[in-house]
Amino acid sequence: EKFGLGRAALPEEIAAWDGDVSPNGDGLPSGSGDAIVGEEIFAEQCAVCHGDFAEGIDNWPKLAGGADTLDHEDPLKTVGSYWPHLSTAFDYIKRSMPYGNAGTLSDDEVYAIVAYILYSNDLIEDDFVLSDETFADVELPNAQGFILDNRAETEYAIWSGEPCMENCKDEVKVTMRAMVLDVTPEENKPATAEVTQASAAKVEETEEAPVEAAAPAIDAELAKAGEKVFKKCKACHQVGAKAKNRSGPVLNGIVGGASGAVDGFKYSKALKAAAEGGLVWTPEELAAFLAKPKKYLKGTKMGFAGLKKEKDQAAVIEYLKTFAE
C-alpha cells in the first residue's frame, strides 16, 4: 500500500547527503593526496586531538601504532592495528571530521589525511599517492581479523536450560572489590584522577584547567555558572596556567584583550582582518561573537553554534575574566 506521502528526492539532494564509502570502493570520489601533503593538513586540522604523529592526545583516539597488540592485555586498536577496511577511514573522516567542523574537508584533503594516517602506521611510503585509482592497492593488516557473531554456537548453546537452584557452590568468597580502586564519581568531589589498569575501557583523565585566583570585581556566583557553560567550549579552548592552543586558541586574558593575539595560533583570515582593524574583546564584543559566531564574524574557524541565552554569555565571560594573563 502506498500513501503518496513525501516527494521525490532530487539528484542534487542525494548527492549532497549520500557520501558513504564502502569496502569495495563504492562511493569513493575522484581525487588524490599523499602523506607529505597530508602531514600539513593533519597538523592543522587533526593534531590538536590526535597528536602530530596520530599518537592521540589525552583521551582522544590514537590512530597509529598498536601492531600485534590485539591478543595482549589492553589492545591498542588503531586504524593500522585494528580497522579492517581503509574505506572506513575515508568514509568517517569525510563525513564526521574534523571534530567540531565536520564535512569541511575537500576530497583531496581527505585522501591526503588518510595517506598520512597510513604513513604514520608504516603502511605506505611517503611518496605513495592515494587516490580512487590506488585505493584498492592498500590492504590493512587486520583485514582478516574479524569473524561474524558466533554467540549462537559458542554461548547460547551452553548457557541455557534449567539453572542450578540449591548447593550450586561449596563456598563463596569475595575475590575483588570496587572499593580497592573506587573510581565512582561522588557528589561534591572532583572525579578521581587515578585510574588503575583494571578497566577494559580504561582511559586517562583529561587535564583539568585549575581555576586561578579571581581578580577583583568578579561576580563569583556568575563565574561559577560560567564554568559550567564553558564545558561547551572545552573541546577546543583551554584556560589556566597549563593551557595550550587546541583547535581554538588559549583564552587566558581574552576579556578586554586584543583579538588575534595568541602566539602560535593560526587564526582565520577573517579574524586576522578584524584584529588588524583593532578589534578588542570587550565583554560586549565577546557576547555578540558568542551569540552567533558565524554571523558576527563571517569566515571564523570557530565551529560553534553559539550561546543563545544572554545569561550564558554573561556567565562564561565572567568565568573567562578569572583567567588573566
Added chain:
Amino acid sequence: ASPDPLITQVQPWAQELGDGVDATPYGLPIEYENDVIRRNVEWLTADTVSSINFTPIHALDGTITPQGCAFERHHSGAIDLKKQDYRLMINGLVDTPLVFSYADLERFPRENHVYFCECAANTGMEWAGAQLNGAQFTHGMIHNMEYTGVPLRTLLEEAGLDTAGDLKDKWVFVEGADASSNGRSIPMEKALDDVLVAFKANGEALRKEHGYPVRLVVPGWEGNMWVKWIRRIEVTEAPVESREETSKYTDVLENGIARKWTWAMDAKSVVTSPSPQAPITHGKGPLVITGLAWSGRGAITRVDVSKDGGKTWETARLAKPGEKMAMTRFYLDTDWDGEEMMLQSRAMDDTGYVQPTKAQLREVRGLNSIYHNNCIQTWLVRSTGEAENVEVS
C-alpha cells in the same frame, strides 16, 4: 513513646495554601528528589560532547524511564534541530528516492511499543574487575520507554523495494543529521521486521538529547544503532562497514580475533535496590529486593535472586509478565536477618537462555572485550545495610 508532633501539631502544609496551577507549566520533580539525576563518569571520555552518562536506575521503580533522566550518548553533541528543518531521505536501491518532512511522517499509520535501549558498552567498565560503586554506573547505560512512530517497513515500501530485487541479502544504511552522522548498517530482515522511525517517547516529543525530532528504534539491538536525528536511510547491496561497526562495537576475543555484527543485547538483570547508592537504612525485618531484567532476544520469563553469592537461588516475582525487548521489574519480598548478603540476580528469557556469570563470560571472551557484558552482578550488602560492588568466586 511520645506523640509525633508531625501528627499532633498542625503543620504549615495543612494550614496554608500550596502552589496554584501553572506554578510550573511543565513540571519538574520536587526538590527533594534532586539527587535522581543522570551522572557522568568524567575519566571515561575526553569531553562531554562525545560521551555518555548514566540513568539513575538505583532510584527508579517500575519499568518506564522518565525521559529527563534517561541516559544520553552523543558522538558530536546533542543538536538543535527544529521540526520545520527536519528532512528524512530514503535512497539507494529503491524505486523512487523520497524526502519526507516531519509532517509527512505524522500522516503514516503509527504504532506504540515499549522497548529498552541499552548501550553495547553498558557494564563494559567491569570486564576486568569490579570497579564502579553503584547500579547507576555499572548498569545505567539503559532506558526503557514507550515509543510512538512509523514502522521503517512502511517508509521503505512507500519508496518501493522492487528495485532491490531479492531482499534477503540487502541492507539499509542509516545516518543521523548531527556532525558525527553515526552511520550504521542494518540487515534488511531486521529493517522490515520491527524497526521504528519514532518521534514520541512516553507520550511526548523526544527530548533533544534523545534525537528530537526523530530517531530510529531498533528493538533489542545495541543502542548505537538507534540513530538519533535520523536523516537518511539508504538501501544497499552490502554493509558500509562504517567506523561504528568496525573500529567500535566489535568484540575482541582472547586470541585477538574480533567478533563483528554482534547486534543483539543478551538477557541481563541487576538488583537496583539494595545497591551501593541505595543502601538498606531500616535494619532487619521486611525488605523489598528489586531490580530490572531485559533481553534483546525476547521476553523475560524468570528472574532468580541469590543472597549468598550464587550458592542458593530463589525465584523472584515479576511485576508483570515479561514483554519482548522491554524491561521487566522483579521483586523478592523477603525478611532480612541483618546478616551480610552477597546479592545477585539471574535472568532467563523465552529462548531458554540463562544470564551467565562473569567467569563464564570471561572463559569464552577473555578480558579484552568492552561491549556486551551481561554478567551476573554481585552486591556485597553488609550488616550495616551498606552495599558494595564486588566479584565472588
